[in-house]
Amino acid sequence: MTKIERIEAIIADVPTIRPHVLAMATMMSQAVVLLLVTRSDGIVGVGEATTIGGLAYGEESPEGIKLAVETYLAPLLLGHDADQPAAVMAMLSGHVVGNRFAKCALETALLDGLGQARGIAMSELLGGRVRSQLPVAWTLASGETGRDIEEGEAMLAQRRHNIFKLKIGRRSVAEDCAHVAAIARALEGRASIRVDVNQHWTRAQAADGIARLQDAGVALIEQPLRADDVDGMAWLANRFGIAVMADEALTGPASAWRFASLGAADVFSVKITQSGGLFAARDVATIGAAANIALYGGTMLEGGVGTAASAHLFATFGALEWGCELFGPLLMTEEILEEPLRYSDFAIEVPGGAGLGVRVDHDRLRHFSRQK
Ligand code: MUC
Ligand code: MG
Numbered sequence: 001m002t003k004i005e006r007i008e009a010i011i012a013d014v015p016t017i018r019p020h021v022l023a024m025a026t027m028m029s030q031a032v033v034l035l036l037v038t039r040s041d042g043i044v045g046v047g048e049a050t051t052i053g054g055l056a057y058g059e060e061s062p063e064g065i066k067l068a069v070e071t072y073l074a075p076l077l078l079g080h081d082a083d084q085p086a087a088v089m090a091m092l093s094g095h096v097v098g099n100r101f102a103k104c105a106l107e108t109a110l111l112d113g114l115g116q117a118r119g120i121a122m123s124e125l126l127g128g129r130v131r132s133q134l135p136v137a138w139t140l141a142s143g144e145t146g147r148d149i150e151e152g153e154a155m156l157a158q159r160r161h162n163i164f165k166l167k168i169g170r171r172s173v174a175e176d177c178a179h180v181a182a183i184a185r186a187l188e189g190r191a192s193i194r195v196d197v198n199q200h201w202t203r204a205q206a207a208d209g210i211a212r213l214q215d216a217g218v219a220l221i222e223q224p225l226r227a228d229d230v231d232g233m234a235w236l237a238n239r240f241g242i243a244v245m246a247d248e249a250l251t252g253p254a255s256a257w258r259f260a261s262l263g264a265a266d267v268f269s270v271k272i273t274q275s276g277g278l279f280a281a282r283d284v285a286t287i288g289a290a291a292n293i294a295l296y297g298g299t300m301l302e303g304g305v306g307t308a309a310s311a312h313l314f315a316t317f318g319a320l321e322w323g324c325e326l327f328g329p330l331l332m333t334e335e336i337l338e339e340p341l342r343y344s345d346f347a348i349e350v351p352g353g354a355g356l357g358v359r360v361d362h363d364r365l366r367h368f369s370r371q372k
Helices: 062-077 085-095 100-118 145-157 173-186 203-215 230-239 253-262 278-290 304-314 362-368
Strands: 004-021 026-039 044-048 133-135 138-140 163-167 192-196 220-222 243-246 267-270 294-297 347-349
Touching: 004 062, 004 100, 004 362, 026 062, 026 100, 044 100, 044 304, 062 085, 062 100, 085 100, 100 278, 100 304, 138 145, 145 163, 145 173, 163 173, 173 192, 173 203, 203 220, 203 230, 230 243, 230 253, 253 278, 267 278, 278 294, 278 304, 294 304
Parallel strands: 138 163, 163 192, 192 220, 220 243, 243 267, 267 294
Antiparallel strands: 004 026, 026 044, 133 347
16 A cells, blocks of 8 residues: 655745735735645655635635644544545545645645556546646736736737736725726727626625626626625626626535525636635536536636646536636746746646646745745
8 A cells, every 4th residue: 555654834935926916915925835745655746725815815824724734634644545535535524624725735635646656647537638728817906907908918919818807896896897997998809807806895885886897898707795695696696697706605515505506606716725625626616517607717826736736627627618717826926846837829738747747846945935
């Protein structure tokens, strides 16, 4: 039996290319959390548990994830069969509630290790690919309308992105909608414009804001209301023709079931960490697809490892109607992979090769790591 021999958690602070202004935080750097799982055959699997804005976005912080893994999760896993990720994760969930990001990273690392050992890609371990290129959005979030338009133009000229997500919810509804309308006008006919409110609107603000955004030609409204306001999301999805997407509210299959049964979203943003792992994220997608809810591949602005893992999973979905937003590595000034992921023709390429198909550059990782 090949055993799980060692588990290491590393936090690396990587600067962003510009301030990334979200409703709940302004990011000047990203705290990339990587887990390295060494197997008794010498193979090292890697997984990522990166979140956004410390504790501003989700319930798990980078430091808390590292502590939970080192103190509680790793001791439970050592000595177990490294070739049986599903059994190992089921055992772990019997002892650890929550901690979805940490569990996702461990599951990713186990699948990466197994894929490397067997010489097959992670997407094949998950059933095989439907596609190898995923249309990829970029978030225009410099905080300034003019700068966002320039950035959008540059992305279009480079043929890197023609789907743009605008982050709103920090300013008044009128100001935010004027900002979006100006960008939508400037890029009209050349790009899909979407907004993410990150839970910052009340129901009344959402009714007002969505009516304005619909007039401005916006295609999709992401998580306008608080994650726990499922009834409000159902009300908005029924009231407006424009697509309403659930993001923060989707914390695994049970939440997906609730949203699907109440008709509380037109689109699901599937995220591997928020769902609690690749298998749980696949279940979220399956529930969505069964309820005729369209799918979108979400990100927690991970570096190359979590981005590759997400890409492998999204490649297996029967349909990915709204594309994905796996641009995390492009938001950071430094690459921590030996070979960066490839972006061209408005898409990200799902890596080939065994397991995740990416290799961490350990010198660079050490350089940015908090623990030298
Ligand atoms: C979110 O809420 O979707 C994804 C892209 C981005 O700019 O922020 C994230 C988080
Ligand atoms: Mg979102």
